[in-house]
Amino acid sequence: MSIVLTPYWTNGMQKLRLEPHPPEPLSKGLRPPAFNPAVHIQRCLAQLRSKDKDIEKYIFLTQLKDADLNMFYKLCVAHMSEITPLIYTPTVGDACLQFSRNYRRPEGLFISIKDKGRVGSVLKSWPKPNDARISVVTDGSRILGLGDLGVNGMPIAIGKLSLYVAGAGIRPNSTVPICLDLGTDNQEFLDDPLYLGLRQKRVSDQEMNEFMDEFMYEMSITFPKLLVQFEDFSTDHAFAYLSRFRDQYPLFNDDIQGTGAVVLAGFVNAAALSAKASGRPLTDQRILFFGAGSAGVGVAHQLTSFFTLNGFSEQEARERIWLVDSQGLVYDARGTLPEHKKYFSRNDYSGPPITSLLDIIDYVKPTALLGLSTIPNAFNQPVVEAMAKHNPRPIIFPLSNPVRLSECSFADAVQWTDGQVIFASGSPFPELQHNGRRLIPGQGNNMYIFPGLGLGAIVSRVTKVTDSMVEASALGLASSLTIEERDLDLVYPSVERIRDISARIALNVIRAAQKEGVDRSTDLRKMSDGEILKFLQQRMWNPY
Numbered sequence: 383m384s385i386v387l388t389p390y391w392t393n394g395m396q397k398l399r400l401e402p403h404p405p406e407p408l409s410k411g412l413r414p415p416a417f418n419p420a421v422h423i424q425r426c427l428a429q430l431r432s433k434d435k436d437i438e439k440y441i442f443l444t445q446l447k448d449a450d451l452n453m454f455y456k457l458c459v460a461h462m463s464e465i466t467p468l469i470y471t472p473t474v475g476d477a478c479l480q481f482s483r484n485y486r487r488p489e490g491l492f493i494s495i496k497d498k499g500r501v502g503s504v505l506k507s508w509p510k511p512n513d514a515r516i517s518v519v520t521d522g523s524r525i526l527g528l529g530d531l532g533v534n535g536m537p538i539a540i541g542k543l544s545l546y547v548a549g550a551g552i553r554p555n556s557t558v559p560i561c562l563d564l565g566t567d568n569q570e571f572l573d574d575p576l577y578l579g580l581r582q583k584r585v586s587d588q589e590m591n592e593f594m595d596e597f598m599y600e601m602s603i604t605f606p607k608l609l610v611q612f613e614d615f616s617t618d619h620a621f622a623y624l625s626r627f628r629d630q631y632p633l634f635n636d637d638i639q640g641t642g643a644v645v646l647a648g649f650v651n652a653a654a655l656s657a658k659a660s661g662r663p664l665t666d667q668r669i670l671f672f673g674a675g676s677a678g679v680g681v682a683h684q685l686t687s688f689f690t691l692n693g694f695s696e697q698e699a700r701e702r703i704w705l706v707d708s709q710g711l712v713y714d715a716r717g718t719l720p721e722h723k724k725y726f727s728r729n730d731y732s733g734p735p736i737t738s739l740l741d742i743i744d745y746v747k748p749t750a751l752l753g754l755s756t757i758p759n760a761f762n763q764p765v766v767e768a769m770a771k772h773n774p775r776p777i778i779f780p781l782s783n784p785v786r787l788s789e790c791s792f793a794d795a796v797q798w799t800d801g802q803v804i805f806a807s808g809s810p811f812p813e814l815q816h817n818g819r820r821l822i823p824g825q826g827n828n829m830y831i832f833p834g835l836g837l838g839a840i841v842s843r844v845t846k847v848t849d850s851m852v853e854a855s856a857l858g859l860a861s862s863l864t865i866e867e868r869d870l871d872l873v874y875p876s877v878e879r880i881r882d883i884s885a886r887i888a889l890n891v892i893r894a895a896q897k898e899g900v901d902r903s904t905d906l907r908k909m910s911d912g913e914i915l916k917f918l919q920q921r922m923w924n925p926y
């Protein structure tokens with residue numbers, strides 16, 4: 383028997399209390415005579431399934447988490463592929479949009495620009511800060527593909543952290559969801575009397591920088607063992623704060639690095655399938671990115687490592703990549719470009735702007751088309767057919783979230799390529815049958831990466847998260863497919879195995895951290911791979 387911290391509420395405030403784990407049986411008379419915990423999970427599942435709308439299911443699960451944390455995670459772990467889309471993408475998108483309307487109880491920390499100068503004292507209201515290991519921090523400025531949602535971004539931090547618990551066995555009381563309120567430019571919310579954030583526009587970059595400097599410093603003081611995951615900051619801030627803080631504190635940006643790693647993993651497997659069909663070398667890839675925000679450029683950077691791992695120079699790797707933004711193909715002669723696009727801007731084209739995606743495909747002749755644009759249906763029939771014309775097995779990854787912003791659906795991509803597409807999307811699509819074949823879409827969502835990357839970083843107590851740790855997480859994921867999954871042409875493993883996958887990713891991350899000397903748990907250096915895997919699996923928190 384061990385002791386865990388269980389959240390409870392008093393006077394509208396969340397507190398934590400110490401409880402034996404598993405709990406002592408209730409005294410006689412306090413529960414129904416035939417109550418059987420093993421059957422109770424079926425009751426909870428039936429209650430969940432009786433709700434018609436996904437948002438109702440989300441609300442039910444949130445309340446279950448309040449009332450019976452253990453049962454909530456028991457359901458998550460036992461029914462991962464059913465529950466994940468409800469507590470996370472895509473339903474969490476609606477939960478964010480409706481957060482101020484559906485709000486019931488406090489969960490997580492809100493820190494606002496009004497706290498500037500005393501952020502430390504606000505952080506101290508968190509109970510047991512020494513137990514904190516992982517925080518997901520958002521400023522709500524670019525939630526999924528839904529734009530600036532202000533403090534309504536909190537559910538994204540909560541949802542990601544639930545996956546840390548369910549998918550990597552992090553203890554629930556080690557997780558700290560944080561939403562920063564730096565104002566919002568969402569006028570609809572500012573006008574809404576129920577909106578739960580400050581009634582002001584976003585602050586200037588300078589004020590935000592000062593706030594973020596104080597916030598990150600105070601976080602490191604209050605939570606000495608914490609890893610920070612930045613989530614859904616607007617593109618410029620995502621890049622700026624990653625580079626501002628990454629050498630000072632243990633942190634990563636999920637949208638740049640997590641998404642980059644998950645797509646690299648899927649791409650490694652997709653490239654092998656496409657090479658098999660075309661007979662051309664594995665590295666004969668030309669990758670077109672539709673969307674050049676934090677996710678698009680983050681993924682592009684990560685994918686260059688696919689080529690450098692296969693013997694290309696950095697320059698050669700960069701030449702395999704083309705970016706498209708709202709003004710079409712990104713190239714030097716087009717005019718001044720934002721900083722984050724410059725690295726991939728083409729210098730081998732100087733004609734008039736090419737703006738239509740179809741024309742760009744004809745010019746580039748890509749083997750892979752990756753969508754990170756949040757423009758629904760941008761990969762329409764002519765676009766997908768053009769990809770199929772150039773490739774026996776085109777790689778098409780519409781990665782925008784949530785599902786209604788996806789650049790195309792799985793069913794359309796299958797139909798328009800006669801089943802030849804190698805497909806992964808950001809949000810889940812159902813599998814289908816085509817000409818008697820079972821076709822299963824991949825889900826190229828960072829949920830495969832961050833639990834394992836975080837677990838490895840936490841267990842080895844890194845001083846910082848390096849590029850090679852992120853790359854190692856991707857390769858760990860890519861190699862985690864079983865033979866059966868490879869036979870089904872999958873590019874990602876089944877999410878039901880997420881805990882095994884997270885352990886394998888964490889092992890790779892730990893080894894990469896050791897190689898670079900950024901690990902502080904140096905005891906792990908003496909252990910074999912098998913011993914580390916066993917250690918990780920044994921230490922994972924389990925609902926009883």
Ligand SMILES: O=C([O-])CC(=O)C(=O)O
Nearest residue numbers: 471526614637783827828
């Ligand atoms: O949350 C997700 O599903 C993936 C992600 O980070 C994003 O779209 O911003």
Ligand SMILES: [Mg+2]
Nearest residue numbers: 526613614637
């Ligand atoms: Mg995100």
